[in-house]
Amino acid sequence: MALPKISIKFLTGQLGTVAESQDGLLALVCGGTAVSETFKLNTPYTIYRLTGLEELGVTKENNAGLYKMVQEFYQEAEEGTKVVVYAVAKTTKMTDLCDKDSGPLRGLLQIQKGELRALVIARDPDAEEVEATEGLDPDVFTALPKAQALAEWATTELYAPIFIALEGRSYKDAESLKDLSDGEDNRVCIVIGDTESASEGAAMGIFAGRVASSPVQRNIGRVRDGSLYPTVMYIGENTVEDSMDDVATIYDKGYITPRIHVGRSGYFYTDDRLCVDPTDDYAHIAHRRVIDKACRIAYDTLLDYFLDEVYVNQDGTMQAGILKSLQAAVEGAINSSMTANGELSADTSAGESGATCYIDPTQNVLATSTIKMTLKVRPYGYARQIDVELGFDVQTNS
Known part of the structure; x- marks a missing residue:
């Protein structure tokens, strides 16, 4: 017979912190403004919820773009999800950010010691006049090869493969949009569509939240995972519902946007395309994330x-x-x-x-x-097209 005693068992999992998985660790990069000594530019901060950003002194008033990005990230991803926040001067172009030789993101990747799986980049410039070229801010297209080169550098030099998501800024119309379907940038995607009408930016926080919440093999457009958080989304000035013809054109040209599905409420991503020929083995984020994870594991194993x-x-x-x-x-x-x-x-x-x-x-x-x-x-296949032959099952008397 055991000696009488009081046993107390400590409970775990009560604080709302999500089990940490490096597979979804992203850096949210955005133009911003320093806040006293608590929040500095070109400095990475790790947070687990929106209040973590607020505790650094960041508010809607002093950093509208960054605050929106993080707020929307945690609307899509569960609170407790780890993310790295990195603000740069508002005047910094994405092209300069992504330069692997002179841009600050090289240093960010080195500081994080290969832990980051993706960079999600947005801007928040003050009163900037931009004339769209080929459907977007020309900075997006000059940043594209720079981002690819930076991601390749991280892969070959740091043994830390990543992909990069660029904000499709200053979207004007689908017809004039540059066609990227024959591109070669299989580590970069461009996201179009926002939670605000006629926005110059895109809902990069929503995109990042969906990626961070998804296992590496999961297509971010998977319907079974449920709709995106926002109750209304826009492609340029018009709602997604009113832009579905444009959405089809934008998708064909190699971009990621929200869409609707008849019979389902809410919004879903069209697919997870990267800026490369669709026949490329790594034309989609899911395949990119799968092969990159295998690369990391193989490297770590062989290092012994x-x-x-x-x-x-x-x-x-x-x-x-x-x-x-x-x-x-x-x-x-x-x-x-x-x-x-x-x-x-x-x-x-x-x-x-x-x-x-x-x-x-x-x-x-x-x-x-x-x-x-x-x-x-061996990756998964994905049901991007489902063809059904439908007719009546009847017998006729001859």
Whole structure:
């Protein structure tokens, strides 16, 4: 019989903090104004709810654009979701921001030590006169290749792959909009559409909140996840409901906008397109996020083998046991982190693997000091088109 005592069990999960996942860690970048010593420009701040921004002294009055961006982020993402806020001078163009050699975002990525998965960029300039070119502020299009180069730099130099979302500023009309469907920027997307009529900007906080709330394999336009938070959204001056013909044109040209679905209330994203030819393997954010996560896992796993001794045969090839062990380590790391979580397309109940690693056993590692391997992961397909043949089921008497 146990000694009589009082047992107290400490409860967890009572503070409303979301279980932290780095997969959805984004940086919200926006033009802003410093607030005394509590909020400085070109300085990252990590917050978990809108009150975290307010505690830094940021308000609707002193930083309207940034406040709107964060407020809408937490309307779409659950409170407790971690996000990095980074304000720059309001005069800073997106082209200058994204320059990998001279822009401040390079430093932001380095300070965050590879933890960020995406940069979501908006502006809030004071009384700026902009003449739209090819449907948008020309700064958007000059920033596009810069953003791609910055994301590629983060991938190759920091081993921290990211994608970048640019605000489709100063949208005027769909017909004159530049066609990006034959582009090459498969790490950048452009978002059009706002919660305010005739806005010069876009609802980048809503977009960021949906990305942060979605697992890496999830299309942000998935209807089953429910509509976006706003009760009214606009494409330029008109509501989305009145702009559906334009929405189709904008989508064909490679942009992301809100849309409506007949029979469903609210707004949904058209898709998750990146600014690249749609036949590119990484033409969509979901595929980009999946392959980037696999890249991070593979790098982290292989780092343990870097400059390690490799047992070889007399001809310089790897011994079979070592080769199989290395393959298994990479596959196992990805499968335990991704396949088991439903982020790769595999039937786990049947013992299927979502990742396959192959190392050529004939390569001479002793002579080259190089191990070449091929790593492939199996993504999901997406039902972008559903074709139905509908008719009457009747029998006729002949």
